[in-house]
Amino acid sequence: MRPTLALLLLACTAVVGCTTVDALPARTPLPTRDAAFAPPARLPDAAAVLAVDDAMRAHLDGAGLRHSEDPRRALVELLYSRRSLALDYEGVTRTAAETFAARSGNCLSLVAMTAAFAREAGLPVQFRSVAVDESWNRSGDLLTLNGHVNVSLGWPAAAAGQVLRSTDSALVVDFLPGEQVAGLRWRSISQATVLAMFMNNRAAEALAEGRLDDAYWHAREALNQDPHFSAGHNTLAVVYRRRGLADAAESVWRTLLEREPANRSALANLAQLLGQQGRKTEAGTLQARLQALEEAPPFRWFDAGIEALRRGDLEGARELFAREVARDAGYHEFHYWLARTELLLGRQRQALRHLEVARETSPTPQAQALYAAKIEHLRAERSR
Template structure:
């Protein structure tokens, strides 16, 4: 499953994925061959940078913990079903049934227990809940990062890049079994099985998944303006996996928001030491250097960024929204159509195009974009907003 600015912030969350002082900061959220386990982060490196007491102390174990409700479901429903039909099929059928089927919601990264209670979450939330139950049933669990293009979204002034994670389950193999005779695995994902099974993916460690969870929560605290808690979760993510570049990126954004450009630069450079072509780290550091009057240092970073990323996300969306505010719907539509070519499924682009088309006197086209915005939005409250606006147009006779 990712996750999440005035330049760039990193972290998995599914289809729709997020954005201080700089014009743009990007976050990358998560929502996965086995990557080597990274050494623990050197906490002393950041010991003198704390911003005060966090509102919530990171609890790493909570991500996969079975609370009483989840434990009861495991004991009284899943285990009896597993005795009848096998553990893998019992869990697979439960995930498909109304019992524990999870509705996609990108707004929050939930623990296993929280996902079970809410029956909703992003792709990482689904992975955590499923892994916790699979562990309880004695199944093998392989965490996977899906190798697709980063998907971008915007939230609270931040641009957020989202990666996608899922997991593969199977019987726990005998230590004496040949690798060639290993039992087949079943991929669990929000995507349909035929799509999820065909997408390229790489195995990632449990430590990386926990780092993704903590980093997503850091980004969520950051969007709420709680820098102390965001920092605490970023550092906890690095303590799990010191090679996870997205956690360095989030930590850098926290420092940037705190007014410590020196520490932000240190965090971003540490992240680039782990991943020299990481787009959000490159974008954030380059933007920070330019803002400090250091263009000669920014240029090499920008050259690498242009090679690996191409056009920065939401540049044309921002231009289109500016044109709308300036009363130029035709110009806005031109910019927005360019953005739509980069990401044809992002809800905010369709919503802005609906506004432009309505101002141009094209209500049918506006209705079409509102319907796409509602269909593509990952957040229930936005789906409802777009649907209500579409219904208003239909009430006026627009079809």
């Protein structure tokens, strides 16, 4: 019987753990083993995920969204009213056009379709990752940890001579009942991360069906889209292990643990691999780290770090922000607040490193520009 593997999947995504980091190590290139995998039945096509086809354009024609009092609500009514399109939730990851044609998809599929329609209608779009409670599914010997994403719609840009209510709050489109998501923490994510999530979902679905070659190329494409996407690293390692490439799987999991020392999926999977290879001491060390991790809801240590800063407890705040970075190194605000605390402690080199990662992982050009300005300012201060 094959061992049970823990895989981080999206019907939408999450990562857990804890530990302290002084400064992030340099990124280690991931091993690619293209020669070990046959070409996929269908090439991963990131451009198709959010593309609008003729059938979707025809559905928008005559809707008169720009002339409605609230074009965002008019779009939602057009897409999700039972009197109109009547889409249903189904646990399959589809592109925007595929979701429209099938009239169903999982939450990531519905987010992609909504975003594609919104952009075609001239509405600004923001992708959001929602911090939901952990939810595991089992398919054979494969465990998957589900997460959740949704999308918010803004007001269209004003044409010449027009004044639109562009300062109104965004309209959030979610596919879970309101009582399930009300009050949950969320964070903005980039389109690159959404595309990585999509490819990772496709990889996990291929894995569950035993299509290793397809799984490999989609996991590889997930990391091409977003090299910081932790779930993509874990999926790629699982694929390698299934193909018998234990050295490549170990390398990917160790690379992920360099970045996120408290990533529970990586710790569990690597410990299992080492144990099966007879490397009991190394496996035991990882198991001990895994068992020592404190269970904590998303943002718990971040919120506690902010409170520690307010109290003037800089060392305590640094420890708490570092814990969040250790379990999720792909979220820019964790790095920013850790950088800010490091700077208050006089540790400019560490602050600069985390600001650089905050810039790399930030979801919007505006945030990237803001971090770039802070980096240049800090570098100028250090050179004086």
